[in-house]
Amino acid sequence: MLSxxxxxxxxxxLAPMIWGTTYFVTTQLLPPGRPLxxxxxxxxxxxxxxxxxxxxxxxxSWWWRALVLGALNIGVFFALLFVAAYRLPGGVxxxxxxxxxxxxMGLSAAWLGERMSLRKVGAxxxxxVGVALLVLRANARLDAIGLAAALGGTIVxxxxxxxxxxxxxxxxxxxxxxxQLIAGGLLLLPVALLVEGLxxxxxxxxxxxxxxxxxxxxxxxxxxxxxxxxxxxxxxxVTFLGLLSPTVATAVGWLALGQSLTAAQVLGGVIVLxxxxxxxxxxxxxxxxxxxxxxxEDASPRRDEHExxxxx
Numbered sequence: 001m002l003s004x005x006x007x008x009x010x011x012x013x014l015a016p017m018i019w020g021t022t023y024f025v026t027t028q029l030l031p032p033g034r035p036l037x038x039x040x041x042x043x044x045x046x047x048x049x050x051x052x053x054x055x056x057x058x059x060x061s062w063w064w065r066a067l068v069l070g071a072l073n074i075g076v077f078f079a080l081l082f083v084a085a086y087r088l089p090g091g092v093x094x095x096x097x098x099x100x101x102x103x104x105m106g107l108s109a110a111w112l113g114e115r116m117s118l119r120k121v122g123a124x125x126x127x128x129v130g131v132a133l134l135v136l137r138a139n140a141r142l143d144a145i146g147l148a149a150a151l152g153g154t155i156v157x158x159x160x161x162x163x164x165x166x167x168x169x170x171x172x173x174x175x176x177x178x179x180q181l182i183a184g185g186l187l188l189l190p191v192a193l194l195v196e197g198l199x200x201x202x203x204x205x206x207x208x209x210x211x212x213x214x215x216x217x218x219x220x221x222x223x224x225x226x227x228x229x230x231x232x233x234x235x236x237x238v239t240f241l242g243l244l245s246p247t248v249a250t251a252v253g254w255l256a257l258g259q260s261l262t263a264a265q266v267l268g269g270v271i272v273l274x275x276x277x278x279x280x281x282x283x284x285x286x287x288x289x290x291x292x293x294x295x296x297e298d299a300s301p302r303r304d305e306h307e308x309x310x311x312x
Contacts, residue, residue, distance in 0.1 A: 046181050049215075075188045123240070222312075
């Protein structure tokens with residue numbers, strides 16, 4: 001059982017690690033200044049592909065549930081993160097995003113009966129400190145709208161994670177993932193057209209390769225692994241893994257882009273990894289029941305884009 005659980009954690013961790021490569025792919029392969037277009041082209045094609053493969057459409061209440069989950073996990077979350085990334089200095093949005101484990105713990109306690117413990121709260125606080133050391137800069141300036149958007153995005157995605165556990169679809173995992181990607185992409189499409197408009201130049205081969213990677217690997221594969229983890233583990237365990245995204249983004253920037261890496265950033269990475277290990281330690285029996293059995297079964301059928309682009 002321990003081996004199976006560890007395997008599930010490791011496989012789920014691949015999702016935020018993949019999302020951590022998004023900044024590198026975007027800056028090296030995609031047209032500059034179009035993160036919302038990247039979000040649409042990542043979500044919609046991936047969702048259509050998964051639905052086409054599974055040939056399953058939502059039934060009954062899952063028409064509106066898929067819309068709600070797609071908005072929370074993808075559409076509204078990405079739009080808020082876009083606002084935060086453009087109005088806040090580097091690292092601030094990512095640091096506020098690292099508060100998500102605390103949000104998920106609170107919602108899981110209220111909606112799923114998951115027990116909060118000092119160990120998990122302490123691990124979450126350590127994760128915030130670690131991410132801050134990784135990405136936060138001393139000259140960071142704050143903006144009220146940007147702060148509200150970043151906190152809103154954190155709450156929105158945290159709510160999506162918990163509801164994804166509470167609402168268990170009777171359809172296959174890939175079908176449910178596809179529904180959410182389509183819903184999120186459709187919600188994001190008019191925002192992208194309004195804010196960024198249509199591309200003024202033809203896409204290059206590198207642009208197409210980047211969008212294909214984001215759609216197939218960054219969305220279809222990564223979100224399927226993420227939602228699979230939510231089904232098998234507790235939401236708190238899963239959301240801690242999201243701290244790997246800024247960690248991987250920093251490591252890729254150092255290895256592939258030649259960005260400097262300070263001692264404080266190394267310390268931050270170590271703290272993040274330690275908080276992840278602490279959060280994945282053996283849960284009490286009640287929490288393990290929450291992880292294995294969903295609460296509700298549904299029987300009815302360019303200023304700084306680093307935080308934005310390394311997130312889901």
